[in-house]
Amino acid sequence: MGKVTVETVEPVHVRTGRALLNLSTRQFAEAVGTPLTIDKLKALEAGRATSADVRQAVLDAFEQFGVQLQNGGRPGARVRDAAAWTAATGEKANP
Numbered sequence: 001m002g003k004v005t006v007e008t009v010e011p012v013h014v015r016t017g018r019a020l021l022n023l024s025t026r027q028f029a030e031a032v033g034t035p036l037t038i039d040k041l042k043a044l045e046a047g048r049a050t051s052a053d054v055r056q057a058v059l060d061a062f063e064q065f066g067v068q069l070q071n072g073g074r075p076g077a078r079v080r081d082a083a084a085w086t087a088a089t090g091e092k093a094n095p
Contacts, residue, residue, distance in 0.1 A: 004069035006055045011047045013069040017062045017077040018045075021089055031088075032061040064088075 004013055018028050025045070029038045036057050044050045044058065062069055062077070066084030070076050079085045 002071035004059065004071050004075075006052050006059065008071060009044075009055050009059060009069065010075050011045045012075045013077060014041070014045050014058060016075075017067045017069055020067050020077050020079060020085070021065055022091070028061075031065075032057050036061075 002008070018025070021028065023031065025041050026038055029036050029041045032041075034057075035051070035053050040050055040054050041058075044054065059069070064084065065088035066079055066081030066086075067077050068080035070078060085091075
């Protein structure tokens, strides 16, 4: 399974990862902060061009929130760090 990078992150990664966190675009953008804005997040999720620093901020946020983005022909996301995910969402991960 390939690692998702700034160059390989796809809209489905971001939408799926955000869904795992149960955050709206506004909530996620606010949680990430600069350089991410709601408009930049919507552009990324729609597949429009975004800067590398925006994509990196999103990847860093998913890492911080315990979400791992996955490649390998079937892009998606999963909870990688249950404690970080629980802290980010307030929910309990199933073992």
